[in-house]
Amino acid sequence: MNRRQALKSSATALVSLGALPGLSALLKSCGVERLTDYQPVYLSTDQFDTIWQLANLILPQTDTPGASEAGVAPYIDLLFESFFKDDEKQRLESGLNAFMRDCEDQENKPFVKINTQQQMKHLEEIQSTEFFSSFKQLVLWAFFTSEVGTKSMNYRPVPGQHQGCITIDENEKNLVGNR
Amino acid sequence: MKLQTQYFDAIVIGSGMSGGWAAKELCEKGLKTLVLERGRQVEHIKDYPTTNKAPWEYEFRKRISKQTEEEYPIQKLKYCFDESTKHFFASDRKHPYTTDEDRPVRLYRSFNAGGKSLIWARQSYRLSDIDFESNHKDGHGVDWPLRYKDIAPWYDYVEKYIGVSGKNEGLMQLPDGHFLPPMELNCVEKHFKGAMNEKLGRIVTIGRTAHLTVAHNGRGPCQYRNVCETGCPYGAYFSSVSVTLPAAQVTGNMTFKPHAIVHSIIYDEKVRKATGVRVIDAQTKETTEYFGKVVFLCASALSSTRIMLNSKSPGFPNGIANSSGVLGHYLMDHCGYGFSAEVEGFKDGYYNGHRPTGFYVPRFQNVDQPSPDFVRGFGFQGRAYRQNWSRGNNQQGFGGEFKDALMKPGPWGISMGSFGEVLPYYENFAQLNEEVKDEWGMPVLHISGALGENEKVMIKKMAEAAVEMFEAAGFKNIQIGDPDSYVLGHKSHEMGTARMGRDPKTSVLNKWNQCHDVPNLFVTDGSFMTSSACQNPSLSYMAFTARAADYAVGQLAQGRL
Numbered sequence A: 001m002n003r004r005q006a007l008k009s010s011a012t013a014l015v016s017l018g019a020l021p022g023l024s025a026l027l028k029s030c031g032v033e034r035l036t037d038y039q040p041v042y043l044s045t046d047q048f049d050t051i052w053q054l055a056n057l058i059l060p061q062t063d064t065p066g067a068s069e070a071g072v073a074p075y076i077d078l079l080f081e082s083f084f085k086d087d088e089k090q091r092l093e094s095g096l097n098a099f100m101r102d103c104e105d106q107e108n109k110p111f112v113k114i115n116t117q118q119q120m121k122h123l124e125e126i127q128s129t130e131f132f133s134s135f136k137q138l139v140l141w142a143f144f145t146s147e148v149g150t151k152s153m154n155y156r157p158v159p160g161q162h163q164g165c166i167t168i169d170e171n172e173k174n175l176v177g178n179r
Numbered sequence B: 001m002k003l004q005t006q007y008f009d010a011i012v013i014g015s016g017m018s019g020g021w022a023a024k025e026l027c028e029k030g031l032k033t034l035v036l037e038r039g040r041q042v043e044h045i046k047d048y049p050t051t052n053k054a055p056w057e058y059e060f061r062k063r064i065s066k067q068t069e070e071e072y073p074i075q076k077l078k079y080c081f082d083e084s085t086k087h088f089f090a091s092d093r094k095h096p097y098t099t100d101e102d103r104p105v106r107l108y109r110s111f112n113a114g115g116k117s118l119i120w121a122r123q124s125y126r127l128s129d130i131d132f133e134s135n136h137k138d139g140h141g142v143d144w145p146l147r148y149k150d151i152a153p154w155y156d157y158v159e160k161y162i163g164v165s166g167k168n169e170g171l172m173q174l175p176d177g178h179f180l181p182p183m184e185l186n187c188v189e190k191h192f193k194g195a196m197n198e199k200l201g202r203i204v205t206i207g208r209t210a211h212l213t214v215a216h217n218g219r220g221p222c223q224y225r226n227v228c229e230t231g232c233p234y235g236a237y238f239s240s241v242s243v244t245l246p247a248a249q250v251t252g253n254m255t256f257k258p259h260a261i262v263h264s265i266i267y268d269e270k271v272r273k274a275t276g277v278r279v280i281d282a283q284t285k286e287t288t289e290y291f292g293k294v295v296f297l298c299a300s301a302l303s304s305t306r307i308m309l310n311s312k313s314p315g316f317p318n319g320i321a322n323s324s325g326v327l328g329h330y331l332m333d334h335c336g337y338g339f340s341a342e343v344e345g346f347k348d349g350y351y352n353g354h355r356p357t358g359f360y361v362p363r364f365q366n367v368d369q370p371s372p373d374f375v376r377g378f379g380f381q382g383r384a385y386r387q388n389w390s391r392g393n394n395q396q397g398f399g400g401e402f403k404d405a406l407m408k409p410g411p412w413g414i415s416m417g418s419f420g421e422v423l424p425y426y427e428n429f430a431q432l433n434e435e436v437k438d439e440w441g442m443p444v445l446h447i448s449g450a451l452g453e454n455e456k457v458m459i460k461k462m463a464e465a466a467v468e469m470f471e472a473a474g475f476k477n478i479q480i481g482d483p484d485s486y487v488l489g490h491k492s493h494e495m496g497t498a499r500m501g502r503d504p505k506t507s508v509l510n511k512w513n514q515c516h517d518v519p520n521l522f523v524t525d526g527s528f529m530t531s532s533a534c535q536n537p538s539l540s541y542m543a544f545t546a547r548a549a550d551y552a553v554g555q556l557a558q559g560r561l
């Protein structure tokens, strides 16, 4: 069984069968339980899981999709692999590592293991840091330019007409196209 | 022995904004015309590979990759340069030029069929007699050898053919034209227009733009996508690829040669005429000669100048038609930078459709009253908009409510850029750099430029004018760009390096875009401009090209060329 299949089946197993003997051994042999089965190409699984969690806290699913539906974390992993220039990559990565370390120092547990309330509290505290603001910008860009994110707004690539001044109500979404 | 197929009635060098017009006019008037284009062929619709692509269909959502950045260090500075348009920009690596460290110049180039007409912003304004008379009146530069009345019919002719949407305002400094219905200003722009009119007596009008708001000559109408720089499958904005080159093609008189780099013009000392051109095949690097009765040079100002400087003969050791020595000098552009502000209110106002133009504030200085600070003038181009999700970049917060709020239109903002007239200075010039050759063995250009005193004063005053306008309209948090960030050439309006004039001793061209020294050589791209005015120049290049073609064909018919 490869790692990906193991994780999928372990998730099902947890729900349907409860903790059977042998399961914990299986999980252990495949590493820690993960929130997603995506295998990062650049980031370590710890880094990736942290990013995945962070992105979902910044842009969670509401009645519109959030970061995980839009594949934000895997996209950021791809950006690390082939888009960022070395200095940018280093800056972001060391920011991420420091974030993970600080959280673990304070909470005695990695960020991904503390509960949502603690995570939110932690984020509130670091809101004005350089790391959080550049990371947030990355998440916004990755989400709002994705197909899922774009199509949850008023996506009109070929409007066919133009009106300069119309009246809208508070439910109106951003008009977006392909520019 | 030369092959028969190498002889033509006319040769047009370049197939961009001006070359497309030369090709159409000469072909329609019955001349067998060879069009030489250094870049690849671009066919209407077929060669717009990105025009229907959504941002998420690019690896990096249109953002430019590291490789692209290395290939296009200058082109990437342009607002419309990204992964969806880069194929219409010339690689800076492949096409180098040199500059002086303290006098840098930026060149934006499109080396393919259609040239920069594929990626231009389509703003189309006439020059006025204020512009044609300015050099004569204030003594900067030589006098234009013609006046508005000479070119007005050709502005009519071009506007009617290409289709320009806009609104007549009856202004002395910005002549009216033949316009298709204007696009609409948005809610905030209408307010801005009202406030400018009432409080400052300045005009805000919708951008006059080469877009078809209604179907016109078998093209359009515009679908309001605002991705025009990828090419328009509806043919709804003017480019030579979608309009003039097809018109030339249907006459059956055009031979179009892509990958044909014109190296120099062949000059015959005995008859004192240009007899043809030397062409390097961009792919095989082989050289071929082509011959014609008349040559139209339309390669864009500095490329044409480079070809002319490189056309040396005993009679013209410093470049063809350069007995005056001014060829390459008096390089101009427009100068300017950006301003923005926040707008309160208008919360229930929005717009529908991605309007591919903005508002225009015509020049208001030195029109009926002289300015104490500087000669000539400047205008503004901009737009008001509702902020989109990207405002979240500068906001605190995260979470579900934060996300849902960003999906909705944010507060209004307004931004605009200034376009100021740059005077013609001898010291702003391009010459051949014999030390550096490009991959085809042609010496590259060395270009040197800077703003003069008049521009330095004017560029500061632009900020005062912008602040005054935004304040008069009640806009808040006004941001002023950095005037020192402007580099000559950045507005992509290179011009003036083979200027027109009355005196062959101080100018290269006469009032027909015809070389004083070589009567069958016409130069009709921006190099002919005697002054820069402050309006976007391409409509003028088209009008002067059509006029010059008409004149050349007449002269040929009378056996004078």
Ligand SMILES: Cc1cc2nc3c(=O)[nH]c(=O)nc-3n(C[C@H](O)[C@H](O)[C@H](O)COP(=O)(O)OP(=O)(O)OC[C@H]3O[C@@H](n4cnc5c(N)ncnc54)[C@H](O)[C@@H]3O)c2cc1C
Pocket: B013, B014, B015, B016, B017, B018, B019, B036, B037, B038, B039, B078, B080, B108, B109, B110, B111, B112, B113, B114, B115, B116, B117, B119, B120, B121, B122, B123, B124, B260, B261, B262, B263, B298, B299, B300, B301, B303, B304, B307, B491, B492, B493, B525, B526, B536, B537, B538, B539, B541
């Ligand atoms: C982003 C951008 C926005 C712009 N917006 C506006 C605007 O709103 N309004 C406006 O008026 N102007 C605008 N301009 C400027 C406008 O594009 C130019 O003024 C216009 O295209 C110049 O026309 P041209 O024929 O001189 O040159 P081009 O259109 O550049 O065409 C020159 C052609 O000659 C070819 N060529 C060059 N050298 C050789 C050679 N040695 N042999 C053979 N062929 C050669 C080139 O490949 C090219 O096809 C804009 C430019 C840019 C880059």
Ligand code: SF4
Pocket: B211, B221, B222, B223, B224, B225, B226, B227, B228, B229, B231, B232, B233, B234, B235, B236, B237, B356
């Ligand atoms: S906005 Fe109009 S001109 Fe521009 S690409 Fe769309 S349809 Fe064509």
